[in-house]
Amino acid sequence: MAVERRTLIHWFRKGLRVHDNPALIQIFNKAGASPDKFSVRPIFVLDPGILDWMKVGANRWRFLQQSLLDLDKNLKELNSRLYIVRGKPVDIFPNLFDRWNVELLTFETDIEPYAVKRDKAVQDIAAAHGVKVDTHCSHTIYNPEIVIAKNFGRAPITYQKFLSVVEKLKLPKVLDKPQRLPNGVQPIADELEMGQSDVYECPTLDQLVKRPQELGINKFPGGEREALRRLDTSLSDEHWVASFEKPNTAPNSLEPSTTVLSPYLKFGCLSARLVHQRLHEILKRHPKHSKPPVSLVGQLLWREFYYTAAAVEPNFDRMLGNVYCLQIPWQERPDHLDAWAHGRTGYPFIDAIMRQLRQEGWIHHLARHAVACFLTRGDLWISWEEGQRVFEELLLDHDWALNAGNWMWLSASAFFHQYFRVYSPVAFGKKTDRTGAYIRKYVPELAKYPAGCIYEPWKATLADQREFGCVLGIDYPHRIVNHDIVHKENIKRMSAAYKINREVRTGKQEDEIDYDSSMSLTTRQRNASFET
Template identity: 30%
Template sequence: MTAPSLLWFRQDLRLADNPALMAAAAGPLLPVFVLDDQAAGGWAPGGAARWWLHHSLAALGAALAARGAPLFLLRGRAEILIPGLAQAIGAKEVFASRLYEPWARERDRRIAEALAADGRQLRLATSAVLMEPARFAAGSGKPYAVYTPFARALAATGDPPSPLPTPTVLAGLPQPPDGLALATLDLLPRRDWAAGFAAHWQPGEAGAAARLTGFLAGPIAAYGAARNTPGVAGTSGLSPHLHWGEMSPRSLWHAVRAALPQPGVLGPQSRAWPFLSELLWREFSYHLLWHHPSLPDAPLRPRFAEFPWAPKPALLRAWQRGRTGLPIVDAGLRELWQTGWMHNRVRMIAASLLVKHLLQPWQDGAAWFWDTLVDADLAANSASWQWVAGCGSDAAPYFRIFNPVLQGEKFDPAGDYVRRYVPELARLPAKWLHRPWEAPAAVLDAAGLRLGLDYPRPIVDLAEGRARALAAFATLGTPA
């Protein structure tokens, strides 16, 4: 009889287009998930991501059980549990999708060693990215440092291979061991903070497929124009599904290519480019994380290590709670709290206010996002915060400082977004919505708004904050 194998699910919680699953499914298999917070250290999934993980594991468990191979759940050190389990069931091979987080790479290295010492093998498949960062380099042989050449070079390699099918039957072990019940992983928040998430999301592979179908049926056609308008559902909302691997990036790539068919080589003029180029930003983030494992903690531009941040807990707290007095920023932080997600344009505006006008360290903002985003992703979050802060490899110049009033007026002109998430401003006319502190008293009265009571005055004078940020930047010397 063929030896069984262990199929270790991590951030690939799907059956479709899962190379590790297909390899393991050649014989009998035991699918396992290990909640290993200790190995991840400070980068264990945050609160919102744990809510997602709970529901995603429930969906994956049901899909696997229906095919004959129930999911075995464990909690503890994967480094000990995985080799032990492989030995216990007599598995010669452990199959998994490759991870790119520095802590996970280190853990995989140690597990591969432990397995090899016992005559077993850890087999890692490419699954979370289109292209292995280790195998993709610029002409110089060095990793890419700038997005545009990276994206063009990757697109020039052509479409990725076609997705693999979903297995309909799996050969589970005749007597699988008893694992933990999902509830004992204790992933759901104690407070009912995430109660509203379920109205916005359906974690799991079926939810990912439904979200994609909806996106392809409508918003994709206008994506290039609508992707910056937070008041409309103009983007895919697939980021948490992609993070947890409920859909592979290449399945998404092919689905978008099929929805917007066009002969010829893919490039910036292609109809699919506006969307696929965002997927390539994700890819670029993974490229950066792989080649710069310090990305989550330290600025990629070394001189930013000397940046004179001015940490002030009260400012950070006001920002986290959506009480800055700057409507588009507050709407974004409240959208995040209520739904576990924030529109990309607003992420940029909110992050910029925190690191520039308020001079709070980007790592503090990244940590808040890590805890509250359902799509919290170490590669995308770290790379994006560094990009906004100006210390990333391909960053917006530090001196380009978003003005949240002008950004609000440009991208939320009628105020649909702000009215939805900051209801105390809902009755203000659009003219004053993004700058309520400038509204005449009669306008405020008519809108039933008492500034400083119902809604805060701005916590920073935008002109002063901008000047302070530029002065802080100037202390670093001339840009390289």
């Protein structure tokens, strides 16, 4: 009598790739060694609970849909396929475990609070059903738990400290894609699949995108194939790689001045460990090269730094209850927030950035600096949590840890404390685009304004505004604040907030954040692009 085959499940969440995916490779190897005993089902769960945890915009839904289609193609080349399952994991897994006769479930670990709670619940369900669970850390280069353990149980709170810890750690091996499965490993259709050929098919764009009118240009298609192609293209000029310094790139170039690998790293279409390895291979051939924090390797390590800090703080994305974050009395200004979010502040450089974000789902890192500073301590004095929520919806590369960490940094709420260094919403953009070509593209109302006033349209006379075809207050808004005045007032507010926070923290341990510490190498280099 034939013994019923057992099923091995790999659960994709992030990590939407077949290369360097140890959790996927584990079940492929196990099934390949005993094809008469096991079936393989790689699954992705369309979890409605995610929408309770975060807001996802139309462009990111499209990126996910494209990534799933691409993943399914890559799995089919390995004699498998992707099974899309719809529902909350805690609801669907008990049925899957029993119906598919599951022996093993593998997945990639995650640090986000929603994922931690979800995964613990699924592991408990698996244990109750006699299913073994194996997890692997492969979304980051270093395992945050190991970094924290090596730092005496605490997350490093400065970038330089983080570097000093990880430089002593062994790098994990980067894995190739798994071997193609033998023909006999394909699972036999169960009763749910009989007569329903599309029951586990990838979702269509119409099924995922509920507001198609919000879809912008598809400038960065999703998927592993595109990720690897973009990686090869980005690293083809080794001299550019070796000399790369983030502050020397342009936040407002019409074509990206950086790699735009971040969306692919966020979804795990591209392995951060692979990128790290490829970069080091190039740098070995170019001994004179840029260094962290401004180098390309340094950019990857910023990602690692924030992941490690966030791993131990479930309130990392909010001000209250966040061990890292200063408590600052931000004001609520829904009108100003809406103007900022939709590119109607009256500052063309700021508005162009926010409109590019809404249209394309991506903006340069230094452009993010400019608009984040403007919203918070620079001009509008609105909480970084509000800006974080807008980025959460609109960014293709939105990542819980990186988004929160960078917003705390730019608002001078954590990690960076030189609050008096403020980005100018006029001068900063001029440094890399004096003619205003970027503004003309994303704020077309101002297309006929000359370079001399396109960054400051309020300097044009009413007669000139009419001649240029854009009258302020009618065709384009007046500026909602006067930067020259408000940024000085806000520096005073920050000074007062820092004083109060310092008094509250009196008596804390010496290794707590020192808001008055001298500027580190990291901060000096990061501040190279600040201009008041």
